[in-house]
Amino acid sequence: MKVTIIGGGHIGGACAFGFIKSGSVEVNVTARSQETLSKYQNSGIVATSDNVEAAKWADVVILAVKTSQMNGVLEQLKDVLKDKIVVSMAAQVTPEQFSGYAPYLIYAIPNTAAAFSNSVTFLSDISAGKDRMKIVKSIYDTIGICIEVDYKMLPSGISLASCGIGYAMKYMAAAVEGAVELGFSKDEAAKIVCQTVQGACMVVEAEGFKPEAEIKKVATPGGLTERGLNAMDKGGFTESVINGLKASL
Numbered sequence: 106m107k108v109t110i111i112g113g114g115h116i117g118g119a120c121a122f123g124f125i126k127s128g129s130v131e132v133n134v135t136a137r138s139q140e141t142l143s144k145y146q147n148s149g150i151v152a153t154s155d156n157v158e159a160a161k162w163a164d165v166v167i168l169a170v171k172t173s174q175m176n177g178v179l180e181q182l183k184d185v186l187k188d189k190i191v192v193s194m195a196a197q198v199t200p201e202q203f204s205g206y207a208p209y210l211i212y213a214i215p216n217t218a219a220a221f222s223n224s225v226t227f228l229s230d231i232s233a234g235k236d237r238m239k240i241v242k243s244i245y246d247t248i249g250i251c252i253e254v255d256y257k258m259l260p261s262g263i264s265l266a267s268c269g270i271g272y273a274m275k276y277m278a279a280a281v282e283g284a285v286e287l288g289f290s291k292d293e294a295a296k297i298v299c300q301t302v303q304g305a306c307m308v309v310e311a312e313g314f315k316p317e318a319e320i321k322k323v324a325t326p327g328g329l330t331e332r333g334l335n336a337m338d339k340g341g342f343t344e345s346v347i348n349g350l351k352a353s354l
């Protein structure tokens with residue numbers, strides 16, 4: 106499968122590196138600046154500033170530019186995109202804005218763990234149809250898990266996984282800050298927090314995702330963990346997380 110990503114910035118780059126690692130996708134990436142193009146040196150990914158040639162080469166063209174940059178790209182690629190499967194990673198550009206440019210349109214919203222083959226990607230078929238959707242899913246399956254949703258559910262998915270990876274990191278940053286107050290160096294704290302979070306993921310996954318039950322196993326009544334959890338709840342931890350998710354809709 107030949108995939109071109111127009112816009113090899115943060116998320117375009119994360120997907121490009123994830124795809125190429127899978128060994129089952131050939132990848133071209135475009136960007137404007139030499140600085141961005143140079144990060145693809147010796148990666149097996151072809152990087153160029155020629156959007157038109159890169160799009161012509163591909164079976165699937167992924168658009169990963171910022172909302173404000175999309176119109177210019179669509180105008181430039183108007184003649185090429187009409188025969189291609191077009192994937193938008195720019196959720197804030199509406200399907201109407203693609204009308205007249207991309208007859209076979211799918212939205213795919215991954216997160217930055219794509220670079221490490223651990224993305225959660227939300228896929229939404231706008232006008233591509235089942236067979237083309239299958240092709241796009243097979244591409245994104247190489248960089249993590251895919252969840253197919255109606256277009257109206259995309260904002261919720263983005264909040265939970267694309268913004269959500271940042272929210273998970275927010276907990277980690279807070280834990281590191283606390284660990285330093287408890288006397289650890291920042292490096293020690295980072296290692297401890299990372300391993301603890303990875304361990305928590307493994308435990309809840311192995312036990313069929315029952316985090317509340319797992320918390321009970323850790324928190325003996327009247328014990329230290331319970332004291333900590335109570336302090337977190339008093340500080341509005343759960344409510345803050347839910348408010349954060351809703352604020353990013």
Ligand SMILES: NC(=O)c1ccc[n+]([C@@H]2O[C@H](COP(=O)([O-])OP(=O)(O)OC[C@H]3O[C@@H](n4cnc5c(N)ncnc54)[C@H](OP(=O)(O)O)[C@@H]3O)[C@@H](O)[C@H]2O)c1
Pocket residue numbers: 111112113114115116117135136137138139141142156169170171172174177178194195196197214215216217267
């Ligand atoms: N970041 C995320 O976690 C995430 C997750 C899901 C979806 N998204 C969506 O993905 C899109 C990109 O976000 P981002 O964070 O990756 O932004 P970004 O880092 O700014 O990347 C945008 C890239 O597009 C390139 N570009 C701009 N105009 C171009 C043009 N005319 N031709 C070719 N390349 C062009 C830029 O090139 P230069 O670097 O050379 O300027 C840059 O590398 C946004 O619509 C965002 O909403 C982001």
